[in-house]
Amino acid sequence: MLASAARPLGSLETLAPDLLEQLRGTRSAELLPVPQALTGLFPEGGLRRGSTITVSGSSSLVLALLAAVSQESGWCAEVGSPLLGSAAAVEAGVALDRFVRVAQPGEQWPTVVASLFEAFELVVVHPPARAREADMRRLTARARERSAVLLVASANTLVASAHTETWPGAMLGLSVVRQSWHGLGSGHGYLRARELDVQALGRGAATRPRRATVWL
Numbered sequence: 001m002l003a004s005a006a007r008p009l010g011s012l013e014t015l016a017p018d019l020l021e022q023l024r025g026t027r028s029a030e031l032l033p034v035p036q037a038l039t040g041l042f043p044e045g046g047l048r049r050g051s052t053i054t055v056s057g058s059s060s061l062v063l064a065l066l067a068a069v070s071q072e073s074g075w076c077a078e079v080g081s082p083l084l085g086s087a088a089a090v091e092a093g094v095a096l097d098r099f100v101r102v103a104q105p106g107e108q109w110p111t112v113v114a115s116l117f118e119a120f121e122l123v124v125v126h127p128p129a130r131a132r133e134a135d136m137r138r139l140t141a142r143a144r145e146r147s148a149v150l151l152v153a154s155a156n157t158l159v160a161s162a163h164t165e166t167w168p169g170a171m172l173g174l175s176v177v178r179q180s181w182h183g184l185g186s187g188h189g190y191l192r193a194r195e196l197d198v199q200a201l202g203r204g205a206a207t208r209p210r211r212a213t214v215w216l
Contacts, residue, residue, distance in 0.1 A: 032121060032149055033068045037214045041174060041200035047122065047151075050144040052169050056154040057176035058196060060216045062124055063092035065151065069122045070095035077116045079105055080126035081153070092216075110135040117146040124151045133168060140169030172202035177211075 031046030039045045047053065047069070055062050059081075066076050071093060079102045086096060100120075105112040109127070116123045123143070127136075143150035152167045178197040193215055200210045 032074060033072050035064050035068050035214070038064070038198070038212055041198060041210050041212050042172070043205035047149045048171075049121075049147040049149060051171050052140045052143055052150040052152065052167065054152045054154070054167055054170045054173040055175075056173070058179070058198075059088075059153070060092065060194065061174065061176060061196065061198065061214070062151065062153045063089060063094060064214070064216065066099065066122065066124065067093035067095075070098045074098065074121045075119065076122045076124070077101070077120045078124040078126075079113050079116070080109055080128070081124070110139060113139055113150075114142050117142050117148040117150075120148060122149045122151060124153055126153050137168050140167070144169075170202070171204065172200060172206045174198055174200050 030049055031044055032049065034042060034046050042048075047065075055065070066078070066089070070076050076094070076099045078099070081101070081103060089096060089099065102112050109125070113123055113125050125139070139150060152170065154166075175198070176196050177199050180195050181193070196214045196216065198212050198214055200206060200212075
């Protein structure tokens with residue numbers, strides 16, 4: 001049984017004013033941490049505040065990024081992912097006392113995401129298939145204005161450069177180009193580890209493709 005669970009969140013009004021001020025006051029460093037194995041994928045070695053990043057092909061990679069930030073006392077939120085439960089987050093190392101989830105925001109998902117930027121340092125969004133470009137641009141600008149990181153997640157396996165083009169203003173795209181499971185023998189055994197080859201490609205200092213192998 002889990003000792004705690006990710007807290008649901010409908011709007012920032014559900015947070016006490018003193019807690020809201022506490023969350024806002026934690027923003028200091030220009031970079032948010034990433035798992036050690038992924039630092040080489042980021043031109044500056046971490047998530048630049050105010051930036052928009054895309055991740056495609058792996059929910060485990062999204063959870064790994066959430067874990068790295070929450071374990072360093074960062075506050076994280078996830079919007080629009082009813083399939084990723086608290087058990088998966090705990091197994092990935094996400095600190096649930098600094099993590100909230102809005103599983104089904106409905107048509108108001110852009111408003112929910114925008115409100116979270118007021119207090120949370122890393123906001124993951126699983127946008128609907130037909131998200132409006134105007135909403136994407138507004139959220140990218142809002143994240144930059146509030147010095148938060150917007151992480152746009154997609155279950156589809158896309159080339160990193162193609163994924164950044166699907167979300168206006170994204171500076172870097174991470175995509176899983178190969179994955180394999182380890183642990184099974186000749187028809188028996190247990191799955192013990194998952195190996196991911198991740199590619200990063202984007203704009204500016206990230207125009208040169210970078211690759212890293214991650215074990216989960």
